[in-house]
Amino acid sequence: xxxxxxxxxxxxxxxxxxxxxxxxxxxxxxxxxxxxxxxxxxxxxxxxxxxxxxxxxxxxxxxxxxxxxxxxxxxxxxxxxxxxxxxxxxxxxxxxxxxxxxxxxxxxxxxxxxxxxxxxxxxxxxxxxxxxxxxxxxxxxxxxxxxxxxxxxxxxxxxxxxxxxxxxxxxxxxxxxxxxxxxxxxxxxxxxxxxx
Amino acid sequence: xxxxxxxxxxxxxxxxxxxxxxxxxxxxxxxxxxxxxxxxxxxxxxxxxxxxxxxxxxxxxxxxxxxxxxxxxxxxxxxxxxxxxxxxxxxxxxxxxxxxxxxxxxxxxxxxxxxxxxxxxxxxxxxxxxxxxxxxxxxxxxxxxxxxxxxxxxxxxxxxxxxxxxxxxxxxxxxxxxxxxxxxxxxxxxxxxxxxxxxxxxxxxxxxxxxxxxxxxxxxxxxxxxxxxxxxxxxxxxxxxxxxxxxxxxxxxxxxxxxxxxxxxxxxxxxxxxxxxxxxxx
Numbered sequence: 001x002x003x004x005x006x007x008x009x010x011x012x013x014x015x016x017x018x019x020x021x022x023x024x025x026x027x028x029x030x031x032x033x034x035x036x037x038x039x040x041x042x043x044x045x046x047x048x049x050x051x052x053x054x055x056x057x058x059x060x061x062x063x064x065x066x067x068x069x070x071x072x073x074x075x076x077x078x079x080x081x082x083x084x085x086x087x088x089x090x091x092x093x094x095x096x097x098x099x100x101x102x103x104x105x106x107x108x109x110x111x112x113x114x115x116x117x118x119x120x121x122x123x124x125x126x127x128x129x130x131x132x133x134x135x136x137x138x139x140x141x142x143x144x145x146x147x148x149x150x151x152x153x154x155x156x157x158x159x160x161x162x163x164x165x166x167x168x169x170x171x172x173x174x175x176x177x178x179x180x181x182x183x184x185x186x187x188x189x190x191x192x193x194x195x196x
Numbered sequence: 197x198x199x200x201x202x203x204x205x206x207x208x209x210x211x212x213x214x215x216x217x218x219x220x221x222x223x224x225x226x227x228x229x230x231x232x233x234x235x236x237x238x239x240x241x242x243x244x245x246x247x248x249x250x251x252x253x254x255x256x257x258x259x260x261x262x263x264x265x266x267x268x269x270x271x272x273x274x275x276x277x278x279x280x281x282x283x284x285x286x287x288x289x290x291x292x293x294x295x296x297x298x299x300x301x302x303x304x305x306x307x308x309x310x311x312x313x314x315x316x317x318x319x320x321x322x323x324x325x326x327x328x329x330x331x332x333x334x335x336x337x338x339x340x341x342x343x344x345x346x347x348x349x350x351x352x353x354x355x356x357x358x359x360x361x362x363x364x365x366x367x368x369x370x371x372x373x374x375x376x377x378x379x380x381x382x383x384x385x386x387x388x389x390x391x392x393x394x395x396x397x398x399x400x401x402x403x404x405x406x407x408x409x410x411x412x413x414x415x416x417x418x419x420x421x422x423x424x425x426x427x428x429x430x431x432x433x434x435x436x437x438x439x440x441x442x443x444x445x446x447x448x449x450x451x452x453x454x455x456x457x458x459x460x461x462x463x464x465x466x467x468x469x470x471x472x473x474x475x476x477x478x
Contacts, residue, residue, distance in 0.1 A: 072200050079207060086211035090218050097222035104248075164311050 007139045014143035020118050021151040022188040027118030031152060032177055041156035045149030047109045049142065052122055055084050056141025059123035060134055080123045088114045118148060154184060229281050230254045236274040242342035244268065244363035257282065265289060269361045292362035292377040297389040299403035299448065300352025302327035318371040326400035329390040331374055337366035383436030384429050388448045391424040405448045411440035
């Protein structure tokens with residue numbers, strides 16, 4: 001029972017309190033790049049959830065089973081990048097073979113995710129920063145992905161409405177998106193310090 | 197030190213060979229013509245053909261070669277190349293250019309403060325202009341244009357002929373139906389789309405066509421006919437002498453500016469038009 005509560009608090013913490021985009025400021029390029037349309041944002045978010053979960057498990061395994069026994073923990077970043085990049089490649093090939101529709105929907109986003117620093121960030125948090133167990137690392141991966149999806153959907157909703165607004169010329173487009181992202185991040189600061 | 201190097205090499209080797217195996221196992225057989233055709237398509241992904249992009253269009257072409265004319269942007273050489281791959285004869289298409297048929301001089305009927313989009317403005321009491329056929333100038337067309345050829349200046353959309361590829365997306369976007377495609381070798385264009393009677397047009401717009409018929413009378417080769425209170429120019433007949441442009445009292449007719457077309461030699465009929473023609477100085 002105690003363990004379940006622990007997992008729940010990790011999940012809520014990763015989704016709201018330590019939201020990867022709005023509190024930790026990781027993965028900002030897709031946050032601004034893909035948040036212009038709600039549909040694209042949702043697709044990207046789900047792709048990130050999937051890759052984040054899988055890469056959390058894989059990087060945890062490789063960290064615990066290879067890097068720690070060999071005492072070369074400091075090589076973690078290189079190894080993780082190698083692992084994540086080849087894993088995403090593999091997934092892309094698999095999807096292309098099994099489901100062309102899914103490939104068309106996810107096609108451009110999967111390679112983009114490889115270079116998403118949020119994925120590497122989660123892998124590092126799981127292993128060195130927090131030192132989670134495997135179930136905790138998995139939950140953290142899923143929850144961080146959900147947090148990313150939440151941030152992306154919130155931002156896409158705001159930006160779709162902003163498109164109809166009539167701001168001064170210097171503000172229209174990306175500058176306004178930056179301002180609203182900052183306000184959104186401020187709002188998420190309200191979650192900080194919450195004890196679960 | 198050695199451990200790290202060996203480990204990384206082994207990992208790289210393992211992942212690399214794993215991917216290689218996977219790429220063989222999951223290889224998707226693709227019709228090689230699709231890739232060849234894709235290489236010959238313009239790659240603008242404008243979607244004017246009705247498909248999601250050039251990739252989809254290339255795949256569709258292999259399925260049904262009659263679709264080739266759906267893409268207006270393929271250069272003639274590439275078009276022939278695609279025809280060769282598909283084993284069909286390709287007809288030569290005349291390149292086209294989009295033109296916004298409005299001078300943008302209509303009086304304003306009321307102040308509009310709604311959503312800054314033509315579609316929204318056109319739906320509110322028929323638009324905020326006195327002329328119900330005039331350009332609203334919020335640039336729906338400019339946003340839709342995949343090649344950035346349309347700009348809104350002084351509340352009126354204008355097409356940069358040099359950038360326009362003639363894809364025709366803007367034609368369907370304009371709620372007023374003002375944009376039309378003309379062959380690039382068209383000589384005289386009409387810049388008004390109002391079929392109202394002359395008196396009504398004269399009361400709402402400084403530069404609208406009042407259907408006086410002077411252009412029809414001035415044309416020595418009878419290439420202009422008045423239909424629905426507007427001059428219709430037969431581009432096949434027209435030799436570009438420019439008499440109608442000079443005759444028009446409202447400046448509605450315009451010569452397609454020379455940079456729109458291939459360089460024009462001395463023998464071209466266009467050469468006869470005096471350089472100081474006010475309508476040419478747009």
